[in-house]
Amino acid sequence: MIPAPQVPQFSPLYRQIASLITQGLQAGEWKPGEAIPNEFDLAARYKVSQGTVRKAIDELAASNLLVRRQGKGTYVATHAEQTTQFRFLRLAPDPAPGATQPAPHEPLSRRFLDCRRQRAPAAVAHAIGLAGGEAALQVRRLLYFRGRPVVLDEIWLPAALFEGLTSTRLSAYQGPMYALFESEFGVRMVRAEEQIRAVAAEAGVAELLNVAPGAPLLSVERVAYTYGDRPVELRRGLYDTATHHYRNQLG
Amino acid sequence: MIPAPQVPQFSPLYRQIASLITQGLQAGEWKPGEAIPNEFDLAARYKVSQGTVRKAIDELAASNLLVRRQGKGTYVATHAEQTTQFRFLRLAPDPAPGATQPAPHEPLSRRFLDCRRQRAPAAVAHAIGLAGGEAALQVRRLLYFRGRPVVLDEIWLPAALFEGLTSTRLSAYQGPMYALFESEFGVRMVRAEEQIRAVAAEAGVAELLNVAPGAPLLSVERVAYTYGDRPVELRRGLYDTATHHYRNQLG
DNA sequence: TAGTGGTCTAGACCACCAA
DNA sequence: TGGTGGTCTAGACCACTAC
Numbered sequence: 001m002i003p004a005p006q007v008p009q010f011s012p013l014y015r016q017i018a019s020l021i022t023q024g025l026q027a028g029e030w031k032p033g034e035a036i037p038n039e040f041d042l043a044a045r046y047k048v049s050q051g052t053v054r055k056a057i058d059e060l061a062a063s064n065l066l067v068r069r070q071g072k073g074t075y076v077a078t079h080a081e082q083t084t085q086f087r088f089l090r091l092a093p094d095p096a097p098g099a100t101q102p103a104p105h106e107p108l109s110r111r112f113l114d115c116r117r118q119r120a121p122a123a124v125a126h127a128i129g130l131a132g133g134e135a136a137l138q139v140r141r142l143l144y145f146r147g148r149p150v151v152l153d154e155i156w157l158p159a160a161l162f163e164g165l166t167s168t169r170l171s172a173y174q175g176p177m178y179a180l181f182e183s184e185f186g187v188r189m190v191r192a193e194e195q196i197r198a199v200a201a202e203a204g205v206a207e208l209l210n211v212a213p214g215a216p217l218l219s220v221e222r223v224a225y226t227y228g229d230r231p232v233e234l235r236r237g238l239y240d241t242a243t244h245h246y247r248n249q250l251g
Numbered sequence: 252m253i254p255a256p257q258v259p260q261f262s263p264l265y266r267q268i269a270s271l272i273t274q275g276l277q278a279g280e281w282k283p284g285e286a287i288p289n290e291f292d293l294a295a296r297y298k299v300s301q302g303t304v305r306k307a308i309d310e311l312a313a314s315n316l317l318v319r320r321q322g323k324g325t326y327v328a329t330h331a332e333q334t335t336q337f338r339f340l341r342l343a344p345d346p347a348p349g350a351t352q353p354a355p356h357e358p359l360s361r362r363f364l365d366c367r368r369q370r371a372p373a374a375v376a377h378a379i380g381l382a383g384g385e386a387a388l389q390v391r392r393l394l395y396f397r398g399r400p401v402v403l404d405e406i407w408l409p410a411a412l413f414e415g416l417t418s419t420r421l422s423a424y425q426g427p428m429y430a431l432f433e434s435e436f437g438v439r440m441v442r443a444e445e446q447i448r449a450v451a452a453e454a455g456v457a458e459l460l461n462v463a464p465g466a467p468l469l470s471v472e473r474v475a476y477t478y479g480d481r482p483v484e485l486r487r488g489l490y491d492t493a494t495h496h497y498r499n500q501l502g
Numbered sequence: 503t504a505g506t507g508g509t510c511t512a513g514a515c516c517a518c519c520a521a
Numbered sequence: 522t523g524g525t526g527g528t529c530t531a532g533a534c535c536a537c538t539a540c
Contacts, residue, residue, distance in 0.1 A: 010517070012528060038506060049530050054507085064502055070507050071537035088501050192501040197492035198449035198467035216449035216467035222501075241448035248499060250339050250443040250473075251315055261536070263509060289525060300511050305526085321526050322518035 017046050017056035025065060025076060025188075026227040032078035032182050036066065039074075065190065079189070080179035088178065088192060088224075091151065091239060092247045106145045110177075113140040113208075115167040117159055124156045127223055127234045135159035139170065142208060149209050150244055156234040161187055187232055192224040196246065199238070209240050218246060268297050268307035276316060276327060276439075277478040283329035283433050287317065290325075316441065330440070331430035339429065339443060339475075342402065342490060343498045357396045361428075364391040364459075366418040368410055375407045378474055378485045386410035390421065393459060400460050401495055407485040412438055438483055443475040447497065450489070460491050469497060 021036070030036045039057070043050045057074055060066045064087070067075045077084065086092075086105060093106055120128070120136035130136060137159050143151035155177075157165070162185050173180045182188040199219045206213040218239040226232050239246065272287070281287045290308070294301045308325055311317045315338070318326045328335065337343075337356060344357055371379070371387035381387060388410050394402035406428075408416070413436050424431045433439040448470045457464040469490040477483050490497065 012516095014528075040506095051531085052529060055528085057507095068507065069538085071505080071539080073506060090499075090501075194499045194501060196447060196469065196497040196499065198469045198490075199492075200467050214465075216451050218447065218449045218469075221496075239449075241450075245472075246447040248341075248445040248447065250341075250445060263535095265509075291525095302512085303510060306509085308526095319526065320519085322520080322524080324525060 013048055014052045014055040014059070017042075017048060017053060018059045020046060021056060021060060022065065022227060028186060030076050032076045032188060033080065035073040035075050063191070078179065079176050079182055085176060088189070090246050090248065091244050093145065093244050109144045109147075110171075111142045111144065112167050112170045113142065115139045115165060115170060120156055124234050128156060128158055128231050130158055137162055137165060139165075139167075141170070145244065148243075150240050152205060152208055152238045154236045158232060161185060161232060187226055189224045189233065190226055192222050192233075195221045197221075201238070205238055209238065211240055211242070215240075217241070220246070264299060265303045265306040265310070268293075268299060268304060269310045271297060272307060272311060273316065273478060279437060281327050283327045283439060284331065286324040286326050314442070329430065330427050330433055336427060339440070341497050341499060342495050344396065344495050360395045360398075361422075362393045362395065363418050363421045364393065366390045366416060366421060371407055375485050379407060379409055379482050381409055388413055388416060390416075390418075392421070396495065399494075401491050403456060403459055403489045405487045409483060412436060412483060438477055440475045440484065441477055443473050446472045448472075452489070456489055460489065462491055462493070466491075468492070471497070 024030060036042070037045070039050050039053050042053045046053065057066060057068070061068050064077055067077050069075060116138050117135055118138045120130060124136065125134070128136070137157045139155040139157070141153050141155070142149045143153070170177070170180070178189045197219045198216050201209065201211055201213055201215045201217050203213050205217070206215060209217070218241050220237040220239060222235040222237070223231050224233040224235065275281060287293070288296070290301050290304045293304045297304065308317060308319070312319050315328055318328050320326060367389050368386055369389045371381060375387065376385070379387070388408045390406040390408070392404050392406070393400050394404070421428070421431070429440045449467050450470045452460065452462055452464055452466045452468050454464050456468070457466060460468070462468070469492050471488040471490060473484070473486040473488070474482050475484040475486065
């Protein structure tokens with residue numbers, strides 16, 4: 001007889017508070033960039049001590065939902081910030097030969113190729129939680145560093161969450177796509193999982209990225225999640241790594 | 252006039268305690284796998300409250316130097332553990348088509364090709380902190396999943412730290428290389444940085460990995476650090492991603 | 503100077519593990 | 522049952538920011 005899985009029922013107070021705060025974020029009670037109430041006010045509201053609220057906020061700050069600023073307050077994290085800009089795009093320019101300092105981030109520009117309402121292939125629909133037949137949006141875009149194309153992205157989104165998203169609207173917005181998602185559609189990307197492979201460039205792709213057909217490219221497949229671990233984006237990026245690399249920290 | 256950089260002098264007590272504990276780890280006072288003293292004993296030793304020790308340990312556990320086990324004690328982390336096994340090797344088998352569960356980790360075997368004492372190229376010497384002319388060890392090995400070669404690693408180490416490391420000794424050891432390093436040479440890898448690119452397989456590499464010449468491979472360049480952020484390994488891995496992928500979490 | 507987050511303490515009690 | 526880490530509280534004080 002297989003023993004029933006021992007599900008630990010116990011959940012400490014601070015985790016319950018963290019969950020309540022997350023619900024407030026999800027419900028839009030506090031918007032990205034805004035400050036949440038101070039620790040004592042939250043403690044009074046939830047009828048716990050300040051230390052417990054503090055530990056709850058610690059957790060949320062550790063998972064990048066909140067940002068603490070000593071002396072000022074605790075703020076809702078946003079993708080519309082310089083410092084958070086490259087949290088999800090891990091591509092960096094190669095260091096110049098002999099350089100001791102890592103190369104700084106280069107100016108980046110975006111070009112949107114198309115944005116179509118379309119039936120998603122089964123694998124895609126499954127990944128972003130679409131029931132049979134629900135519509136999806138497919139966006140394709142190029143990223144340029146120093147005027148050269150380096151990344152080709154193909155992005156799938158549930159159409160229901162992004163009604164009114166068009167190529168022109170994407171092009172008009174200056175700044176990261178995820179910042180537009182959170183300000184215009186109330187969808188905030190919280191975490192993502194990536195699968196990385198090396199592939200050979202197909203003809204059409206090669207032309208867009210200005211590389212030889214068959215050239216090795218990095219394939220980066222990402223599923224991005226919003227609050228409550230709901231998957232809301234599938235993205236396949238093809239990176240030309242001739243002058244750039246994907247950087248990663250192992251802890 | 253450029254303002255002098257404002258160096259924050261203030262360091263909270265718990266960080267000083269964390270630093271003292273780290274020194275103990277570095278000095279080998281507590282060995283990988285062993286338990287450190289309980290929180291009250293440490294508090295008495297450092298003349299602070301248990302809460303402060305606790306916060307210090309929290310930090311060290313967060314950076315994977317220590318492992319807490321409720322009801323048992325706090326232990327020095329080790330690479331010789333199943334759970335930590337794949338913390339630095341981020342290669343996972345592709346899920347079977349239509350599978351809902353991610354594929355489990357596959358049995359892995361290692362084959363060492365050679366281990367030579369050798370002058371390191373300048374770039375390598377610089378990366379692992381070798382002064383001019385100091386000797387290095389170069390190790391090459393293959394990793395097999397299900398009997399098939401998937402990874403070719405070329406590894407550079409400072410010879411001074413690994414006196415007596417030979418191909419036969421590497422082959423004799425069952426388990427991760429980093430576990431051997433920590434138990435036999437007292438060098439514990441704490442964190443690493445990786446740069447990932449897509450490259451085309453050269454002839455010799457292609458043969459070893461059993462792929463066509465020119466096939467796209469993942470190039471994973473790693474610098475691994477021990478205590479005190481000292482770089483002690485440079486590793487270049489070539490991964491065949493036909494049936495596997497490099498997985499990454501973005502938080 | 504007022505308000506916010508950050509640190510430190512002391513003590514009570516709870517959850518988990520092993521013997 | 523005893524020992525360990527884990528939680529929660531209450532209060533004092535420190536460091537940083539803005540006005």
